[in-house]
Amino acid sequence: MSFDRLDWERVERRAMMILLVILVVYSIVCGLYSLSIAWQLPAVFAALLLILKVALEIREKLCAEPTVSMDYYGTNAEFYSEMWRRISQARRSVAAT
Structure with a gap:
């Protein structure tokens, strides 16, 4: 099976959005069960990384305009x-x- 760059970007973008939803659900579960902040920090950092990646992708598209x-x-x-x-x-x- 052959994937070009656009296919990989689409797969990566979809995976990021699914992971963001999972992280939101994880955050809600951590809040409901009052889990330690040590259990929440990896999810927070992962969410920040994904948000930054999406923001940079949007900026690249906007800067590509003439x-x-x-x-x-x-x-x-x-x-x-x-x-x-x-x-x-x-x-x-x-x-x-």
Whole structure:
């Protein structure tokens, strides 16, 4: 069976989400049965590690977006025609200052 990088990332992401749910349940059980903090610390550190990994993954996706370009327009007509062209083709937002 051959897995490419996307398949492994999908499997890893799903495993992380399942593990986070398990850690939440474990934390609730520890609270209900008043278990020692020594039993809770490994779960807390594992949850923090997983949350950090998910946050970094989100940051990488956001930083992969292209940066804002700076263009010079000689006249107002050029600027406004280009602005309307970009607005009509925009996927999310247009930065025009």
